[in-house]
Amino acid sequence: MSLPHAILTALLEKPSSGLELTRRFDKSIGYFWSATHQQIYRELGRLEGEGHIRALPAEQPARGQKKRYEVLPAGRAELARWTAAAQDPKPQRDVLLLRLRAAAVVGTEGLEADLRRHLELHRRQLSEYEEIERRDFPPGRDAPQDRLRHLVLRAGIDLETFWTRWLTHALEEFAELPGAAPEAQPREPAPDTSG
Amino acid sequence: MSLPHAILTALLEKPSSGLELTRRFDKSIGYFWSATHQQIYRELGRLEGEGHIRALPAEQPARGQKKRYEVLPAGRAELARWTAAAQDPKPQRDVLLLRLRAAAVVGTEGLEADLRRHLELHRRQLSEYEEIERRDFPPGRDAPQDRLRHLVLRAGIDLETFWTRWLTHALEEFAELPGAAPEAQPREPAPDTSG
DNA sequence: TTAGCCATGTAACCGGTTACATGATTTT
DNA sequence: AAAATCATGTAACCGGTTACATGGCTAA
Structure with missing residues (x-):
């Protein structure tokens, strides 16, 4: 609601x-x-x-x-x-993380390209936010009324920063992965608590 | 789907x-x-x-x-x-950010307590993830099959780290905000693009 | 033998998504 | 006059949520 x-x-x-x-x-x-x-x-x-x-x-x-x-x-x-009113945080739903988890089972074939695309999208969003920050919140103390708005924008900037970093790291890992898909190598299922 | x-x-x-x-x-x-x-x-x-x-x-x-x-x-x-298959990232929905934005208009009364509660919840989730990392991914190179699972866990850890930091920062800002609610002080609406 | 848990469902509802409809205004 | 755009809607569907039902097993 x-x-x-x-x-x-x-x-x-x-x-x-x-x-x-x-x-x-x-x-x-x-x-x-x-x-x-x-x-x-x-x-x-x-x-x-x-x-x-x-x-x-x-x-x-x-x-x-x-x-x-x-x-x-x-x-x-x-x-x-x-x-x-108090509200519990909704459990996150993230398709990309789900796809990575699936890739650990059926192989990474084709996933890397979409990771690159997402990285590009997040970079664009990040620079859009930074542009807004430059324009609406120039250096120096915000007026009290602007503090909260700036705080919200900061969350957006930091979140996009996180995603660009994480995706960059993920792509580096992909580059090191052996071959294409570990498709045909079933192995002992790892403990079910790992991420 | x-x-x-x-x-x-x-x-x-x-x-x-x-x-x-x-x-x-x-x-x-x-x-x-x-x-x-x-x-x-x-x-x-x-x-x-x-x-x-x-x-x-x-x-x-x-x-x-x-x-x-x-x-x-x-x-x-x-x-x-x-x-x-390529999939566009879903636009994020975050109630807490929405509430901050609302607080900028109707006042921050009562919001701070829930921010503290959220901070505590995210801290707990973070240490749960870190515990899993210690247990399932001890220092040293992961086996190739574990790389992707570790990557997913890393996303969880970094996201929770972001939230704890951002909430801490937000609470600091709240401490500096003048009085309680700017309820009765309507002002010129700021440009609509800010955050 | 009653209470509680294990396990698998059914049904109603609700918010978000997608596709389509319709009238008014502006442009070509 | 036709086409495009502005503006406000209706309708159908679908995934997620909440409440409830039912049968089997186990422990007090």
Whole structure:
């Protein structure tokens, strides 16, 4: 149940229409909580029904007509409640790690190329984040209001840094692996706890 | 579509029953691809229907009776295909970062305690991984077959290290934040690209 | 013989994904 | 006038989550 709160946050930062929200989710908030326009429209409907947001009465809504939403006090209260409430971290799901684990069993054939591609993608994302940091958080102390935003961006930068390093290391290991696939060499299964 | 491949990998490492798989998903593979027993039974049924696995004919299956599965050649081929196929990284979803972003708007009240809790959880996970590394990958060169497994574990260790560091940093920043919540101080919304 | 655990399921729900529909506005 | 784009939706599906059901085995 996080999408409604992502939307409330975005609307508090700036009242927007559905499509504007969609565009903002493509950058910014979407860096750590993505959403399609279909999701957003569905959720806007619910939030309005619950009295958490309302359409600005300025223009009459019709199909194909812009509808701009703002957050109501009840919505702000709900967001504050949710932000403060304890939440367990969700167990991570990472396909790439799963594929490496599978490769340990069926061979690494073809995997290396995709690792390279991922490395390139993460490098690009990293430099995009660093560009944003240069532009929005120049050296020197942030204003108190910007501290939290900078903190979030820092998480993005450090995560992408981790992935580029790890993928680089992985590719080095691949280069040292003997031959192609250990396909036909079943061996005693290792203890089940190893990663 | 990753759960069936996670199961195929686990079954190739060692033929198992549904509940055994469930237990193995609680450690090991579950560190980066979790699954409940309901998911696993459903998926085992599908995989059997597709001819990717089969129940070992040893014992007759009845309700409440163990059923052990093994991977068929078609299943191994499918896993190899999937492992080698290019896949785009899924956009990350991280609730904690979303909550920080929300806190920048509605205030940090109550958030700090949960950050501390998360820090503690990540520290515990980190030392669990490090324990596994000490036990299964003692210093010195890994055997080629263990390289990939060690690589996966390394990703887990480095990720948890990142989180503990970032959370520590975040808590330091919180300590410096003025007062409690900037609740009643709306300001010009910052540019929408920052993090 | 009752309680508790082992083991395998079924069913309902819910959020995210994909495909498609429709009206309004702008461009060619 | 046709085509492209903007903007708001509907509908179907699918994987993950939660709650519940059922049979067999074991220990108090």
